[in-house]
Amino acid sequence: MMPKLKIENLTLIFGREQQEALQMLQQGKSKAEILEHTGATIGVKNASFEIEKGEFFVIMGLSGSGKSSLLRCLNRLIEPSAGKVLLNNVDITALPDADLQKVRRKEIAMVFQKFGLLPHRSVLENVAFGLELQGTPAAERLEKARNVIELVGLKGYENMMPAELSGGMQQRVGLARALANEPEVLLMDEAFSALDPLIRTQMQDELLDLQEKMHKTIVFITHDLDEAIRLGDRIAIMKDGEVIQIGTPEEILTTPANEYVSSFVEKVDRKAIITASSLMDTKPTTAVFRKDGPEGSLRKMRATGLKILPAVTVDKHFLGFVYLHEVLEVKQRGDKTIEAVIHRDVPVAHPDTTVEQMLPFIAETDKPVAVVNPANNKLLGLISQTSLIIETMGSQANPQA
Amino acid sequence: MIRIGKYIEQFINWLTHNFNPFFKMVKVGVETMVDGVVGLFTFLPFYVVIALVAILAWRRAGWGIGVVTALGLSLIYAMGYWVPTMETLSLILVSAFIALIIGIPLGIWAARSKTAGRVMRPLLDFMQTMPAFVYLIPAVLFFGLGKVPGVFATIIFAMPPAVRLTTLGISQVPEDIVEATRSFGATPRQLLFKVELPLALPTILAGVNQTIMMSLSMVVVSAMIAAGGLGEIVLKGITQLKIGLGFEGGIAVVILAIILDRITQSFGKKKLKKNAK
Numbered sequence: 174m175m176p177k178l179k180i181e182n183l184t185l186i187f188g189r190e191q192q193e194a195l196q197m198l199q200q201g202k203s204k205a206e207i208l209e210h211t212g213a214t215i216g217v218k219n220a221s222f223e224i225e226k227g228e229f230f231v232i233m234g235l236s237g238s239g240k241s242s243l244l245r246c247l248n249r250l251i252e253p254s255a256g257k258v259l260l261n262n263v264d265i266t267a268l269p270d271a272d273l274q275k276v277r278r279k280e281i282a283m284v285f286q287k288f289g290l291l292p293h294r295s296v297l298e299n300v301a302f303g304l305e306l307q308g309t310p311a312a313e314r315l316e317k318a319r320n321v322i323e324l325v326g327l328k329g330y331e332n333m334m335p336a337e338l339s340g341g342m343q344q345r346v347g348l349a350r351a352l353a354n355e356p357e358v359l360l361m362d363e364a365f366s367a368l369d370p371l372i373r374t375q376m377q378d379e380l381l382d383l384q385e386k387m388h389k390t391i392v393f394i395t396h397d398l399d400e401a402i403r404l405g406d407r408i409a410i411m412k413d414g415e416v417i418q419i420g421t422p423e424e425i426l427t428t429p430a431n432e433y434v435s436s437f438v439e440k441v442d443r444k445a446i447i448t449a450s451s452l453m454d455t456k457p458t459t460a461v462f463r464k465d466g467p468e469g470s471l472r473k474m475r476a477t478g479l480k481i482l483p484a485v486t487v488d489k490h491f492l493g494f495v496y497l498h499e500v501l502e503v504k505q506r507g508d509k510t511i512e513a514v515i516h517r518d519v520p521v522a523h524p525d526t527t528v529e530q531m532l533p534f535i536a537e538t539d540k541p542v543a544v545v546n547p548a549n550n551k552l553l554g555l556i557s558q559t560s561l562i563i564e565t566m567g568s569q570a571n572p573q574a
Numbered sequence: 575m576i577r578i579g580k581y582i583e584q585f586i587n588w589l590t591h592n593f594n595p596f597f598k599m600v601k602v603g604v605e606t607m608v609d610g611v612v613g614l615f616t617f618l619p620f621y622v623v624i625a626l627v628a629i630l631a632w633r634r635a636g637w638g639i640g641v642v643t644a645l646g647l648s649l650i651y652a653m654g655y656w657v658p659t660m661e662t663l664s665l666i667l668v669s670a671f672i673a674l675i676i677g678i679p680l681g682i683w684a685a686r687s688k689t690a691g692r693v694m695r696p697l698l699d700f701m702q703t704m705p706a707f708v709y710l711i712p713a714v715l716f717f718g719l720g721k722v723p724g725v726f727a728t729i730i731f732a733m734p735p736a737v738r739l740t741t742l743g744i745s746q747v748p749e750d751i752v753e754a755t756r757s758f759g760a761t762p763r764q765l766l767f768k769v770e771l772p773l774a775l776p777t778i779l780a781g782v783n784q785t786i787m788m789s790l791s792m793v794v795v796s797a798m799i800a801a802g803g804l805g806e807i808v809l810k811g812i813t814q815l816k817i818g819l820g821f822e823g824g825i826a827v828v829i830l831a832i833i834l835d836r837i838t839q840s841f842g843k844k845k846l847k848k849n850a851k
Contacts, residue, residue, distance in 0.1 A: 250757055278759030289754025293772050303758040305768075347754075354758070 176223035183256035188213030231405030239414035282351035286363035450524035453554030611664035634840035646829035662803035669728035681740025724801025739781025743774025779842035
């Protein structure tokens with residue numbers, strides 16, 4: 174499938190000696206060398222990535238990392254120095270002004286950190302502003318604006334002026350203004366960073382709800398990794414103008430690309446993000462029911478040193494757990510099967526169950542957690558109590574250290 | 575010794591010589607405008623004019639100013655300076671109107687283009703700091719004596735604040751609002767008319783007020799080249815050392831100034847209040 178947005182070797186240089194700086198960059202010179210030699214600053218360095226239709230893509234970085242500049246290159250509020258931005262396979266960087274205006278009107282809309290609302294217009298007029306620029310007749314654009322206002326929960330505020338609203342409400346107006354254009358792509362520049370923490374979380378939830386209905390392609394900028402993880406389907410992490418890692422929130426958390434990324438990851442509350450699938454041992458030793466009798470089960474326990482084994486059928490359906498002392502008992506009784514001692518009534522996890530949701534399992538001393546496929550109850554892996562405890566209690570510690 | 579004056583003289587002579595038809599055309603045009611406005615003000619009975627201006631002042635600036643306006647204009651009429659006051663008012667309105675028609679677009683241009691702004695700045699400084707009388711000389715050379723050179727000199731003297739405050743107003747529009755507007759695909763024209771000018775309006779109106787006030791002071795001075803109006807009375811007072819006459823003319827000017835200032839200021843203030851809300 175063709176990506177919605179494709180960014181190819183996008184480079185942004187601030188300063189006069191653009192060409193020279195660009196050449197030096199291609200020769201692999203460092204940012205500092207280029208600055209010293211040409212006086213030019215590298216805003217974005219050779220960024221390349223693709224964003225799929227309907228994807229929620231977050232670009233995360235600290236201030237000065239080039240994330241906001243990169244975002245502005247996507248609709249050419251800032252002209253990139255080199256590289257391409259392909260929207261539906263059309264190179265935006267090559268468009269003449271009139272076509273660029275068309276793209277900004279119909280296809281890419283933007284939401285700003287400082288809202289950027291028109292102070293001399295009411296909420297309704299602000300929301301209808303994009304449509305007004307397109308030349309939509311007044312009745313139609315006000316009608317559309319009213320619909321979007323309802324969608325973002327601003328009903329009743331239509332005739333207020335922006336200055337009369339709280340920050341959260343103002344940003345709803347900003348969001349509504351962008352949505353009123355019915356764009357395919359939504360660019361959000363630190364859209365929630367100016368808001369109080371509580372309001373921010375609420376807005377994040379509402380945005381996720383909206384996204385579930387709308388399936389827009391969203392490029393969201395933030396300096397907050399928690400926010401990135403909450404919102405993003407995928408996250409790109411930027412530092413000094415470079416994209417240093419792209420991945421799903423879980424990939425970023427479990428396999429940070431370098432020290433820099435892991436220094437962020439440390440501070441994140443991992444419990445809500447890490448899922449069973451990344452903690453589990455995918456090749457656990459199992460007692461296979463009917464094939465392994467008490468004898469076979471004990472042999473496996475001796476080999477692994479485990480006192481508890483999951484019992485599965487031949488085609489890997491999870492049955493329950495067997496315990497060392499009970500298997501010994503049935504062996505002494507002379508039973509040929511372990512059927513009688515399989516503890517069937519145990520809680521199981523699914524691959525996307527988070528550590529947070531598995532917290533109740535911790536109390537179950539020493540018992541591992543089985544991870545099964547919710548569709549067919551097949552055993553996918555096993556999480557030892559040890560790794561579960563480390564993950565919940567030790568999430569403050571650096572997993573890489 | 576460098577004789578800059580000589581070169582300027584030559585330049586002015588060259589302009590007079592080569593652009594004579596143009597100056598004649600301008601002269602006829604401006605004369606028609608001024609005479610038309612004077613004709614209107616003097617055709618209407620004085621009490622109608624007083625009533626109209628007083629109502630305008632009352633609506634815009636409150637009943638206090640309305641009363642002051644009515645009393646002030648009545649006093650002028652009672653002193654017997656009604657016609658020269660109407661002449662002066664007409665000169666101010668025409669000069670300020672032309673100054674704004676030229677000045678506001680120049681201000682927009684200076685805000686848009688850094689180069690234009692850089693070129694205009696010293697010119698505006700020059701126009702504003704040059705003693706106002708000096709403009710009267712080329713004005714006379716271009717247009718002869720009378721109202722038109724008065725208007726010409728007034729335009730030059732009164733235009734800078736209109737240009738400056740327009741530039742200031744537009745460049746004060748917050749960058750994030752301009753950026754947001756651009757991001758929604760606004761053309762430069764839409765940006766100007768839908769966002770920049772509305773947001774700059776209070777500042778631009780402050781410029782309009784300044785231009786009108788400066789027009790008033792210059793119109794009085796231009797009585798020296800026979801522009802007529804209240805300035806002529808003040809001038810007579812000076813040249814013939816008639817203290818009473820000079821003060822009478824002066825009082826009429828002050829009354830006119832207060833009325834014009836309060837009314838034009840009110841436009842800017844109303845706008846500000848609405849924005850602040």
